[in-house]
């Protein structure tokens with residue numbers, strides 16, 4: 557009702573994103589409410605219940621709660637906003653900052669802005685660039701039906717108290733360059749960016765994207781000093797998307813029916829898990845010959861280079877920004893998605909003190925779980941070898957930092 561009425565545009569804007577989310581998640585919410593029926597709950601006493609415990613028991617749907625939170629309808633928020641009748645609507649949405657307004661950053665900002673339930677701040681060192689791109693995106697709002705705010709900035713004041721910060725700042729590959737060639741330049745850039753991000757948003761979750769990905773995640777993690785659930789990186793979702801695309805093309809089936817996971821570092825020795833790849837629940841090994849699978853695995857490993865060679869300048873950004881947006885959405889909506897993410901490992905998969913791509917559960921707290929699956933000796937060896945390549949880059953960074961004092 558509130559989303560459909562047109563008498564109060566502010567109220568309509570405020571409720572339309574929430575109405576969309578409620579409709580999209582209706583089945584899940586209903587199931588969660590049904591599942592909670594008939595279960596005993598502790599509310600801290602019958603005559604004098606504990607307010608917090610009672611409120612929690614009365615709201616058993618995690619999905620509904622997440623939508624309320626994202627829409628700004630949690631009780632403390634409602635209490636806070638009630639006196640300010642004329643407060644602008646955009647201050648009540650989640651806030652996402654994207655650092656780097658180049659190809660990946662700008663496309664990511666565009667996708668998140670278009671979702672409609674997060675305000676976006678786009679930051680870049682190039683004067684007027686983030687301001688110009690974000691104004692252009694803002695002006696797409698009336699056509700796309702998004703009232704979310706998007707602003708550009710060359711500084712970090714505007715990013716204050718972001719929930720999620722995506723770091724894409726850095727230089728990208730050109731033909732003939734490997735991701736590793738970007739190492740020390742991007743290390744300096746991501747260190748400087750992280751210090752500013754942490755200063756203005758000490759409670760945020762950072763999603764690093766800059767290449768070489770795993771080494772940059774390690775650098776951002778060490779620079780930020782956040783707990784490991786609040787710093788991770790995007791690469792595996794992109795590599796997996798490429799792998800799924802090639803399998804779907806080969807079999808002439810929907811990409812939606814291809815389930816897969818690519819682990820390891822975002823480099824030539826990434827680890828597509830063929831044994832865990834299914835097409836409509838059928839193991840891919842039942843549908844394709846070993847030769848065809850091997851060639852798809854190799855094309856996946858070369859996927860970034862294939863795009864660089866075609867573009868001639870710069871690297872991929874449409875699929876990367878889609879992958880980032882999926883991970884950001886998993887956090888904003890507390891979706892608990894199981895996706896490959898580059899996380900700091902503390903002994904999982906036999907890897908300690910290093911950021912590498914593994915299956916993770918992503919929700920409102922960032923990386924809520926490192927999911928450990930069983931690997932064959934061969935798969936484990938491939939993951940170790942990929943981790944060793946990441947470790948080499950991390951060592952180069954450590955030496956450079958030590959030399960710089």
Ligand SMILES: NC(=O)C1=CN([C@@H]2O[C@H](COP(=O)(O)OP(=O)(O)OC[C@H]3O[C@@H](n4cnc5c(N)ncnc54)[C@H](O)[C@@H]3O)[C@@H](O)[C@H]2O)C=CC1
Nearest residue numbers: 656657658659660680681725726727728765766767791876
């Ligand atoms: N993890 C992954 O799967 C992927 C990673 N990447 C990486 O993402 C990064 C960005 O790629 P593109 O957007 O294509 O590059 P781009 O060159 O189009 O954009 C980079 C932007 O960063 C800005 N920048 C540089 N230093 C900055 C600083 N200190 N503060 C703020 N902004 C700064 C530049 O001005 C530029 O606008 C590259 O390192 C690229 O290799 C790209 C695609 C996929």
Ligand SMILES: CC(=O)C(=O)O
Nearest residue numbers: 767859860863871872
């Ligand atoms: C740029 C990059 O890392 C990729 O396209 O895979």
